[in-house]
Amino acid sequence: MFFFGYILPYAAAAVFVVGMVRRTWDWLSRPVPLPLTVSSVAGGRRARAAAVAKELVLFPSLYRGDRRLWLSAWLMHASLLVVLVGHTVGIAFAAQQFRYFGASKEASVWLSGAMGLLVGLVFTVALLTVLYRRAANVEVKRISGPDDYLALVLLLCVAASGLAMRYSAEVDLAEVRTYLAGLLVFRASPLPRAWLFLVHFAAVNALLLYFPFSKLVHLTGAFVGRSLLVQPPPVYPTPADGPTAAPLFSQGDRP
Amino acid sequence: MKSPMRLAKAEDVRAIGLAPAAEEERKPRLLAKLKELRGSMRSLAVMLDTCVKCGNCVRQCHSYLGTGDPLNAPPARADLMRKLYRRHFTLAGRLLGRITGAEDFDAQTLDAWLTYFYQCNECRRCAVFCPLGVDTAEVTIAGRHLLSELGMVPRFMQQVALNLQKTGNNMGIPKPALLDSVEFLQCEMLEETGLAVKIPVDQAGSEILYIPSSADFFTNVDTIIGVAKMFHALGASWTISSAVLEAANFGLLFNDSAMRAHNRRMRQAAEELGAELVLQGECGHGWRAARLCTEAASGPVRFRLMHVLDYTARNLGRLALRRLSMRVALHDPCNYARAGDLIDEPRRILRACVEELVELAPNREETFCCGGGSGILMDEMMEIRLKLGKKKAEQIQAAGRIDYLAAGCSICKAQLPHVAAHYGMPDLAIGGVMDLVGKAMDMNRSTGGV
Numbered sequence: 001m002f003f004f005g006y007i008l009p010y011a012a013a014a015v016f017v018v019g020m021v022r023r024t025w026d027w028l029s030r031p032v033p034l035p036l037t038v039s040s041v042a043g044g045r046r047a048r049a050a051a052v053a054k055e056l057v058l059f060p061s062l063y064r065g066d067r068r069l070w071l072s073a074w075l076m077h078a079s080l081l082v083v084l085v086g087h088t089v090g091i092a093f094a095a096q097q098f099r100y101f102g103a104s105k106e107a108s109v110w111l112s113g114a115m116g117l118l119v120g121l122v123f124t125v126a127l128l129t130v131l132y133r134r135a136a137n138v139e140v141k142r143i144s145g146p147d148d149y150l151a152l153v154l155l156l157c158v159a160a161s162g163l164a165m166r167y168s169a170e171v172d173l174a175e176v177r178t179y180l181a182g183l184l185v186f187r188a189s190p191l192p193r194a195w196l197f198l199v200h201f202a203a204v205n206a207l208l209l210y211f212p213f214s215k216l217v218h219l220t221g222a223f224v225g226r227s228l229l230v231q232p233p234p235v236y237p238t239p240a241d242g243p244t245a246a247p248l249f250s251q252g253d254r255p
Numbered sequence: 256m257k258s259p260m261r262l263a264k265a266e267d268v269r270a271i272g273l274a275p276a277a278e279e280e281r282k283p284r285l286l287a288k289l290k291e292l293r294g295s296m297r298s299l300a301v302m303l304d305t306c307v308k309c310g311n312c313v314r315q316c317h318s319y320l321g322t323g324d325p326l327n328a329p330p331a332r333a334d335l336m337r338k339l340y341r342r343h344f345t346l347a348g349r350l351l352g353r354i355t356g357a358e359d360f361d362a363q364t365l366d367a368w369l370t371y372f373y374q375c376n377e378c379r380r381c382a383v384f385c386p387l388g389v390d391t392a393e394v395t396i397a398g399r400h401l402l403s404e405l406g407m408v409p410r411f412m413q414q415v416a417l418n419l420q421k422t423g424n425n426m427g428i429p430k431p432a433l434l435d436s437v438e439f440l441q442c443e444m445l446e447e448t449g450l451a452v453k454i455p456v457d458q459a460g461s462e463i464l465y466i467p468s469s470a471d472f473f474t475n476v477d478t479i480i481g482v483a484k485m486f487h488a489l490g491a492s493w494t495i496s497s498a499v500l501e502a503a504n505f506g507l508l509f510n511d512s513a514m515r516a517h518n519r520r521m522r523q524a525a526e527e528l529g530a531e532l533v534l535q536g537e538c539g540h541g542w543r544a545a546r547l548c549t550e551a552a553s554g555p556v557r558f559r560l561m562h563v564l565d566y567t568a569r570n571l572g573r574l575a576l577r578r579l580s581m582r583v584a585l586h587d588p589c590n591y592a593r594a595g596d597l598i599d600e601p602r603r604i605l606r607a608c609v610e611e612l613v614e615l616a617p618n619r620e621e622t623f624c625c626g627g628g629s630g631i632l633m634d635e636m637m638e639i640r641l642k643l644g645k646k647k648a649e650q651i652q653a654a655g656r657i658d659y660l661a662a663g664c665s666i667c668k669a670q671l672p673h674v675a676a677h678y679g680m681p682d683l684a685i686g687g688v689m690d691l692v693g694k695a696m697d698m699n700r701s702t703g704g705v
Contacts, residue, residue: 218387237555
């Protein structure tokens with residue numbers, strides 16, 4: 001249990017952070033010898049960032065292609081984001097965050113729980129929809145490999161165990177909060193023994209360990225990929241301080 | 256399914272400066288080159304990693320929709336390279352193998368690459384529909400480059416490359432033949448207009464170097480006639496160069512070095528002639544190569560670079576055009592709409608030249624490829640080409656009765672007549688955008704001065 005409670009979380013967090021930073025750095029450190037601009041965006045850096053942001057916040061490409069996919073994919077990502085924010089805020093404020101908005105202590109706890117339940121359900125249903133589509137739509141099934149299911153199954157384990165915790169009298173939020181706070185400040189606090197919490201926590205750790213080695217790297221890859229498509233095209237005549245050519249193959253150009 | 260596409264023989268591959276790999280050398284060379292290419296292309300690196308197989312692109316791909324072949328779905332096609340990448344260059348793939356989609360090189364690898372990377376028209380429609388920005392064309396073009404590094408080049412591409420080496424154009428037109436053609440075209444224009452409309456060749460000191468498609472001197476003569484008339488009406492100082500009579504740059508589509516070599520022909524000709532402005536003619540991927548790759552291949556350069564449709568659209572006010580009584584549909588060539596920022600220009604030109612402009616649906620950035628894109632114009636590929644053109648044919652059929660299909664790209668012009676004939680539209684007139692400018696122009700009223 002010592003390993004599970006006090007080593008694994010740090011190892012998983014380190015693998016996740018270091019893995020993602022390395023992966024992202026690995027992409028960004030490679031040159032872009034030939035721009036692959038699909039369409040230029042007028043208005044410089046800020047406008048290009050806005051174009052990328054719009055895509056990554058609202059998924060308009062999916063909307064144009066397949067509305068049902070768009071709905072489930074967007075809900076899946078948006079609810080996950082809300083769940084992450086909710087975890088951070090809810091645990092940090094011990095579900096008292098809504099008191100800052102004038103709610104009573106009981107109301108805040110209730111609201112926090114209700115929102116968590118609602119968003120958790122949305123997340124789970126969205127995951128199930130996406131999983132169903134992957135298995136039932138023959139065209140999507142054909143392009144799916146074991147890793148595509150594995151990522152969804154891991155996320156479902158996290159979601160389902162998290163939801164189940166709401167109905168377990170065993171799980172004590174204060175206990176969990178103390179344990180997690182201890183992890184954050186490197187001071188060992190007792191690991192909660194509620195088995196549902198342990199399952200949830202194990203699933204999260206497994207997900208973090210798997211993350212940088214899987215397609216889930218699209219967390220940062222999406223920014224890199226979308227940015228490439230809206231790069232500004234070269235200007236001619238080449239400005240005096242213009243960039244120099246980078247060959248694709250190291251042996252350079254043949255005559 | 257094995258592709259009917261014919262490959263160039265080893266000695267012919269050597270003739271264009273590539274080194275064929277012996278059987279046992281193929282795998283190590285492919286892996287070494289893949290590693291190198293991934294190292295020098297951010298796009299390839301990120302796109303091999305981030306595809307989540309959401310499938311949004313599958314039903315947007317005309318190649319998949321037309322052929323019905325599962326391996327023509329963009330993610331499946333890219334997986335042909337991705338599985339090798341996973342197996343050899345990722346920790347998870349090396350340790351866990353197939354669970355992560357990793358698979359090693361085997362006897363079928365190269366056949367599959369040749370078959371499917373050459374059934375992707377590099378149209379990039381999938382990139383428009385990918386929320387992560389995965390552009391399968393980056394993968395398939397990289398795949399074609401890698402195949403060429405093993406000496407595996409379609410015979411058609413090899414012949415084009417050889418013609419480019421010898422003459423600077425795809426058709427292999429030598430200078431004397433070019434001068435004959437120009438003479439003939441000038442006579443035609445004199446007869447038609449009563450004016451001495453010139454097509455200047457190798458005229459040093461011209462302000463504009465115009466780079467036509469070499470097909471304009473065979474099948475698409477109306478395009479170059481339209482361009483010549485426009486320059487005449489504007490009183491422009493222009494010339495073509497016998498050294499680079501080719502807007503197309505097939506190197507972009509099969510071998511990076513060939514792309515750069517042809518791009519440098521353009522720069523060299525512009526510098527020798529002292530041209531201040533280089534205008535690219537009607538060719539889709541050629542415009543992409545010129546616009547996006549010149550800096551890397553030939554840069555820095557001192558000339559301005561524009562497309563003839565952009566130039567024409569900017570000068571519309573100075574041309575005396577009378578609207579032809581025609582119902583014209585516009586086909587957006589992939590590389591104008593998804594690499595060239597040429598979407599409104601052809602529309603503005605056509606509205607000035609014809610009475611009715613019909614839009615195909617979908618259009619603009621979502622346009623479907625003609626099915627010949629990226630130089631899949633080989634005769635032996637005809638059956639597949641017709642399947643690749645199926646979506647385009649459906650779009651044209653849905654547009655109702657039209658008198659003319661305007662396609663401002665030489666590859667589209669070469670492919671679409673086959674598509675139209677096969678799908679029950681044998682009489683459809685197909686040609687360029689500049690063709691209509693030439694026909695709509697009242698030569699006696701157009702006077703410009705630059």
